[in-house]
Amino acid sequence: MTLASRRSLTAYTFLALPLVFFICVRFGPMIYMTAMSFTNWGLLRRKSEFIGLENYVNVLSDPVFLKALGNTLQYAFIGAPIVIVLGLCIALLLDAIPKGKGLFRLIYVLPYITPVVAVSWVWRWMYQPPPLGVINLVLGALGLPAGEFLNSPNQALPSIMGVNVWVELGYCSTIFLAGLQTIPKELHEAARIDGATGRQVLFKVTIPLLAPITFFLTVMEGIQFLRIFTQVYNMSFQAMGGPLDSAKSAALYIYQKAFNNFEMAQAGSASIILFAIIMAVTLVQMKFLDRKVNY
Amino acid sequence: MKRLRGALLLIALLSLAAGISAQTVTITYWQYFFETKVKLVDELIKNFEKANPGIKVEQVTFPYETFNQKAAASIPAGEGPDVITLFYGWLPMYVKAGYLQELPKSDFNKEYFDKNFYSFVAESVDFGGKYYSVPTAVRTLALIWNKKLFKDAGFDPEKPPKTLDELAAYARKLSKYDAQGNLVQAGMAMQPTGQGHSWIREVLFRQFGNVPYSADYKKVGYADAKAAEALKWYTDLIVKDKVGYPNFVTDDVTAFRSGKAAMNVDGSFRIAALKAVKDLEWGAAELPSHNGVKSNYASYWTHGIVDGVKGKRLEASIKFLKYITSPEVQELWLQRVGELPATPSLSEKYKEDPFISPFLKGLAYAKASLFIDEAGQRNVMVDAVDEVYLKKVDPLQALKNAAAKEQKLIDNFWK
Amino acid sequence: MKSTLMKSILKRKNLGIAAAYLLLSVFTVIMVFPFFWMLSSSFKDYSQILQMRFLPAEPTLENYKYIFFSTSSRFPQWFLNSAIVAVCTTASVLFFDSLLGYVLSKFRFPGKRIIFLLIVSTLMIPTEMLVIPWYAIIRAMKWGNTYWAIMFPGMISAFGVYLMRQFMSTIPDDLIDAARVDGQSELRIFLTVVPLIAASKPRMFTLPVGLANFSGEAGSDWHYIMTGATVAMLPLIVVFLLFQRQIVKGIAMTGMKG
Numbered sequence: 029m030t031l032a033s034r035r036s037l038t039a040y041t042f043l044a045l046p047l048v049f050f051i052c053v054r055f056g057p058m059i060y061m062t063a064m065s066f067t068n069w070g071l072l073r074r075k076s077e078f079i080g081l082e083n084y085v086n087v088l089s090d091p092v093f094l095k096a097l098g099n100t101l102q103y104a105f106i107g108a109p110i111v112i113v114l115g116l117c118i119a120l121l122l123d124a125i126p127k128g129k130g131l132f133r134l135i136y137v138l139p140y141i142t143p144v145v146a147v148s149w150v151w152r153w154m155y156q157p158p159p160l161g162v163i164n165l166v167l168g169a170l171g172l173p174a175g176e177f178l179n180s181p182n183q184a185l186p187s188i189m190g191v192n193v194w195v196e197l198g199y200c201s202t203i204f205l206a207g208l209q210t211i212p213k214e215l216h217e218a219a220r221i222d223g224a225t226g227r228q229v230l231f232k233v234t235i236p237l238l239a240p241i242t243f244f245l246t247v248m249e250g251i252q253f254l255r256i257f258t259q260v261y262n263m264s265f266q267a268m269g270g271p272l273d274s275a276k277s278a279a280l281y282i283y284q285k286a287f288n289n290f291e292m293a294q295a296g297s298a299s300i301i302l303f304a305i306i307m308a309v310t311l312v313q314m315k316f317l318d319r320k321v322n323y
Numbered sequence: 324m325k326r327l328r329g330a331l332l333l334i335a336l337l338s339l340a341a342g343i344s345a346q347t348v349t350i351t352y353w354q355y356f357f358e359t360k361v362k363l364v365d366e367l368i369k370n371f372e373k374a375n376p377g378i379k380v381e382q383v384t385f386p387y388e389t390f391n392q393k394a395a396a397s398i399p400a401g402e403g404p405d406v407i408t409l410f411y412g413w414l415p416m417y418v419k420a421g422y423l424q425e426l427p428k429s430d431f432n433k434e435y436f437d438k439n440f441y442s443f444v445a446e447s448v449d450f451g452g453k454y455y456s457v458p459t460a461v462r463t464l465a466l467i468w469n470k471k472l473f474k475d476a477g478f479d480p481e482k483p484p485k486t487l488d489e490l491a492a493y494a495r496k497l498s499k500y501d502a503q504g505n506l507v508q509a510g511m512a513m514q515p516t517g518q519g520h521s522w523i524r525e526v527l528f529r530q531f532g533n534v535p536y537s538a539d540y541k542k543v544g545y546a547d548a549k550a551a552e553a554l555k556w557y558t559d560l561i562v563k564d565k566v567g568y569p570n571f572v573t574d575d576v577t578a579f580r581s582g583k584a585a586m587n588v589d590g591s592f593r594i595a596a597l598k599a600v601k602d603l604e605w606g607a608a609e610l611p612s613h614n615g616v617k618s619n620y621a622s623y624w625t626h627g628i629v630d631g632v633k634g635k636r637l638e639a640s641i642k643f644l645k646y647i648t649s650p651e652v653q654e655l656w657l658q659r660v661g662e663l664p665a666t667p668s669l670s671e672k673y674k675e676d677p678f679i680s681p682f683l684k685g686l687a688y689a690k691a692s693l694f695i696d697e698a699g700q701r702n703v704m705v706d707a708v709d710e711v712y713l714k715k716v717d718p719l720q721a722l723k724n725a726a727a728k729e730q731k732l733i734d735n736f737w738k
Numbered sequence: 739m740k741s742t743l744m745k746s747i748l749k750r751k752n753l754g755i756a757a758a759y760l761l762l763s764v765f766t767v768i769m770v771f772p773f774f775w776m777l778s779s780s781f782k783d784y785s786q787i788l789q790m791r792f793l794p795a796e797p798t799l800e801n802y803k804y805i806f807f808s809t810s811s812r813f814p815q816w817f818l819n820s821a822i823v824a825v826c827t828t829a830s831v832l833f834f835d836s837l838l839g840y841v842l843s844k845f846r847f848p849g850k851r852i853i854f855l856l857i858v859s860t861l862m863i864p865t866e867m868l869v870i871p872w873y874a875i876i877r878a879m880k881w882g883n884t885y886w887a888i889m890f891p892g893m894i895s896a897f898g899v900y901l902m903r904q905f906m907s908t909i910p911d912d913l914i915d916a917a918r919v920d921g922q923s924e925l926r927i928f929l930t931v932v933p934l935i936a937a938s939k940p941r942m943f944t945l946p947v948g949l950a951n952f953s954g955e956a957g958s959d960w961h962y963i964m965t966g967a968t969v970a971m972l973p974l975i976v977v978f979l980l981f982q983r984q985i986v987k988g989i990a991m992t993g994m995k996g
């Protein structure tokens with residue numbers, strides 16, 4: 029046996045148990061659900077039969093699912109860019125100050141490490157309409173009209189998205205800051221000497237150098253927002269996903285199909301559609317952004 | 324040698340322990356979490372275990388929202404309870420899914436139900452001559468009002484509104500706003516997700532001259548002008564009169580409890596909980612009438628035995644079922660929770676009780692909607708209200724949308 | 739001439755720094771205020787919670803007493819469960835993810851790239867899709883009502899593997915801290931969804947899920963919800979403050995090129 033093949037053998041040995049785990053707990057269940065999505069499996073039915081694409085037809089013609097998909101895309105395509113841009117801004121600010129970086133960063137990361145369920149309930153409490161919500165209390169004191177937040181079909185989704193931005197912000201800015209600190213200072217100075225303005229340095233030097241990090245965060249935050257569930261579940265009345273389904277995410281729809289209506293197979297087909305979307309978005313991001321990274 | 328003796332002793336001890344555990348039967352009882360009920364059942368279990376040595380009952384509770392999920396996930400797996408308490412609106416689903424077993428005909432038959440229970444109960448637990456569950460208590464709706472807030476607004480604290488028109492007029496006067504026009508005290512709590520959807524469905528629709536369902540509840544009939552008038556009356560209170568709106572102070576119960584809502588429509592199950600609130604002076608009255616029509620909505624929670632429970636556990640479960648539906652417990656239930664005895668004769672002596680009598684009176688003309696998917700049907704009505712008040716949809720159009728959705732749910736169920 | 743230019747640049751720079759501090763302070767308020775409000779609410783009793791004061795007029799420990807000592811409160815049990823689950827899964831994630839990270843970064847063998855990609859691609863699978871089969875597994879293996887039922891889906895974290903592989907090529911000492919970070923962020927996800935399904939007895943609920951119990955058909959007890967939220971967050975905040983340096987470093991690492 030060569031050294032290389034012995035090394036390979038060791039590697040496979042180490043990998044064996046974790047791989048069994050991933051097959052049993054991730055891939056197996058996914059394949060199982062894919063198979064079951066072609067049946068009429070439901071907890072209220074004694075037997076399940078093969079029904080072809082019927083579930084997919086049903087789910088895709090359900091206006092609630094389409095609404096939930098639209099909402100999910102809004103969460104991702106608006107929420108993820110906001111958190112990335114804001115995260116970058118904060119990182120730039122942190123990079124600019126001589127003292128107190130660590131303390132600010134510590135405070136900003138706080139929301140990221142706390143349980144989402146608890147965070148959701150705290151925000152739900154703050155979002156209450158007058159006379160209870162503290163946000164409305166402040167708005168009132170400033171003479172501004174009260175916001176309806178979670179009770180309005182127009183504001184529920186942005187309100188929930190805002191909480192997720194609040195949670196993820198510290199994470200993004202910490203990563204950006206780390207990236208900024210790896211950029212050699214001489215590079216900035218050289219650009220300045222060449223007569224570049226501060227803005228030019230930012231857009232021509234700093235941001236391009238941060239491209240790999242931006243790429244990573246875009247993919248991670250994209251996935252994160254596309255899978256949004258806990259916030260929506262805990263921040264809407266009776267976990268219904270906002271008034272008139274206005275904040276319902278695809279993940280919540282799947283959950284409700286499975287555990288409120290007990291239509292497991294329909295939930296399965298909806299989750300496969302969601303998975304396909306997540307995968308498509310991620311692949312597009314990789315194709316599009318990866319090219320930019322390799323400048 | 325010593326070790327051997329030790330081992331023998333151990334074996335002897337173990338077999339003894341096994342012998343004891345073979346004699347005691349432990350059954351599991353599930354209900355949703357409602358504090359007064361959970362505490363009462365804890366006591367009932369103690370009484371029951373004393374009277375029935377050899378039977379142990381373990382109570383397990385879940386939040387209302389997740390109760391059905393738990394049951395549907397656990398019962399088919401054989402990990403569910405032995406005895407389970409369900410909302411009557413969930414019963415058709417559970418029976419259809421085969422989660423419950425038929426109760427022994429010898430004890431629970433048509434004669435037994437006709438003799439001992441209100442007719443709406445006897446009708447709605449009957450599944451083609453088969454019976455799967457027995458209730459302890461029934462509930463109706465009443466108008467509850469805050470006496471102190473009535474006094475503050477210059478109303479006689481002992482005289483609640485008697486008609487819907489009066490109710491609206493009272494509610495307008497009882498509402499308070501801050502400098503920016505935000506509601507800070509609701510004249511009337513408007514919460515379709517609570518009891519509001521039932522108030523609309525079984526009470527307001529009928530009072531405005533509509534018949535919301537066919538007699539067998541298989542055809543939805545509220546997509547007409549009369550029902551639309553009722554929905555308009557309800558949503559006008561939110562949109563025009565601004566006396567309250569959904570989720571004000573979180574929900575109607577929290578709002579009324581904290582003195583932020585002057586009136587509410589709520590169920591008899593709230594009596595005990597509201598009595599326990601310090602500094603809350605409140606009263607209960609029959610639901611306001613309209614056009615001389617009185618109506619009410621009755622409902623109940625009912626206990627069944629889960630499919631697959633056999634032998635000694637089944638015997639113990641039947642015993643427990645009989646105990647928690649006994650006259651003695653029905654009366655305790657009324658005192659401690661507020662829900663009315665399911666056996667009409669037992670409530671005679673509470674006819675004069677100021678809190679209980681309005682609920683009892685409502686029972687005489689109450690209807691129990693035959694839900695097939697209570698949560699789904701509730702949502703349909705909640706959405707109808709939301710559409711009118713949040714999206715300015717015409718009430719008739721909102722009801723047409725709602726009727727179409729609900730009819731689809733019903734048709735799918737009976738398919 | 740030159741010195742005035744320098745001066746004006748310096749002046750502008752100082753102005754810029756002041757503005758940066760101002761903006762960062764605004765963000766600080768936004769980040770901290772919810773925690774402050776939660777904490778403040780947790781010291782208000784039933785009669786004070788609906789009065790919108792920034793600080794309780796008469797601070798009370800009643801809510802904490804109720805949550806920890808009342809017979810009708812199940813919080814102590816939830817607390818214990820959460821702790822057990824958190825410790826066990828974190829330990830497991832730590833071990834397996836570092837093992838995987840090590841193998842995937844330091845070994846050369848056929849199929850390495852595809853295995854890594856497959857593992858990382860599991861991040862895209864919606865958890866809701868997996869919960870149903872997980873429940874079937876729990877049933878088939880008779881794991882109902884055990885800690886294991888809640889823990890098994892999170893014994894290895896794909897994100898952690900990714901993280902570990904990044905790490906392995908740099909400073910091996912910091913590896914432990916990184917998994918801790920990930921242990922928490924991944925934990926959050928399944929600590930909320932899985933127990934809803936897996937535990938069919940409420941004492942198996944994990945801590946945050948128990949919060950929903952204070953709001954429902956019987957009204958909403960915001961004073962208990964806020965106290966419960968505080969109690970749920972506290973251990974994590976303590977751990978975070980103790981290990982903040984490593985945790986922040988761990989987060990920072992995730993964005994680096996692997």
